Amino acid sequence: MSAHDVHVMRQAVLRFLGSLDTERRAAATAAFGSPERTEWSYLPGPRPGLPLVAMTSRQQELALALLETGCGVAGARAARGVIELERVRRRLVTGVEEIDGDRYWFRVFGEPGGVDPWAWRVNGHHLAVHITVVGDSIAVTPSFLGAEPAMVPSGPQRGQRLLVDEEEMGRALLAELAPHQRSIAITSEVAADDILTRNDPVADLDRIPRGLSYAEMSTPSKDLLERLVRRYFDRAPGWYGQTCWRDALDAGLDKATFAWTGSDRRGQGHYYCVAGPTFLLEYDNTQDDANHIHSVWRDLRNDWGGDLLARHYADHH
Structure with a gap:
């Protein structure tokens, strides 16, 4: 890995954080030493952090762009697929498009602009991306992807499969x-x-x-x-x-x-x-x-x- 790859990721995270107002930034950040950094779940339910639904469309775009830097092309495609499939699942269950359906929480631990270790993650139902950065090196696990339904049984996406x-x-x-x-x-x-x-x-x-x-x-x-x-x-x-x-x-x-x-x-x-x-x-x-x-x-x-x-x-x- 080259320092360039970490630089690209760092800049993407800083752009995302720079787009947030004070209240949103407080929700989206925590100390690197926080015990929350290694607490995660793939079940439904709230998480610490800033959810997509609480972001502006521009902030959502910047947040989701992080996936390409930490998951690569195929991994980012799969992660975005999990988020889209959750929307499909909710439509199948409720019969309506839920305006608050994007319940995926983004959080940055530590200072991406500094020299000490830092991390970022995305957590929500059936999605857990954890990226840790130490100098010019990274770690990308635990990495969890889920699919419900694995094959869409009805509706416009009928037959669509994930994973x-x-x-x-x-x-x-x-x-x-x-x-x-x-x-x-x-x-x-x-x-x-x-x-x-x-x-x-x-x-x-x-x-x-x-x-x-x-x-x-x-x-x-x-x-x-x-x-x-x-x-x-x-x-x-x-x-x-x-x-x-x-x-x-x-x-x-x-x-x-x-x-x-x-x-x-x-x-x-x-x-x-x-x-x-x-x-x-x-x-x-x-x-x-x-x-x-x-x-x-x-x-x-x-x-x-x-x-x-x-x-x-x-x-x-």
Whole structure:
């Protein structure tokens, strides 16, 4: 990564903050050391911060522009898709267009214009983007995307799907496995009813089923697992996703595991996870007749900028 990338992000955040009046800016900012920085949720409900609905149209434009700087092209497209799908969900539930429907909260922690670590995030129903900046380096996890409905059942967007690759790539990997490999990968006939790490600040691998290791897979299966992992890494800017991939390879992809619980039939609840030395991916689709997806990427070393901050404080204290 170059200092230019952080500079672009920093300027985008400063433009957003500069567009806010005193009251809005107070809602949109907090100290970097605030415990709220690592408190998050993917459920409906209010969050600390400034919601889109409380912004002017120009402020909304500047806020949403942050997504491209922290999530890359594909990740930003998916994040915007979550926000749009929430509008669709509300129309399906209420039958009307809700004027206060954009309940996604933006918050900046610390001083983007200074030299100390800082962060920004977007939180709301089925969306959690967390970006931590330390010098010229960033961390982008926890990263959560959800889809309700995963496929729109009616209305103008009927048939529209979100998080298609996360589902189809997982299914393709399971289908590619030989029978004896499937028996190892499928750890339960009952699907986990949610991601197992929930919204915990620290991802606990003890909750995760082991399943089938990468080392035990055939070459085609290994290729499918690699594609699945890289699909989640695409939620970050391209250069960052490449760094995460190199880190995963250096740590030993043979140690990665793939586990599935529940049915492999469409319309029935299912869950999968991929765990490696440096990362954890979780996906579930169990609610609403398996039309309600949760998916999360956790960096086991660098959630919330863990490793970056440790090095920073070691160098400066």
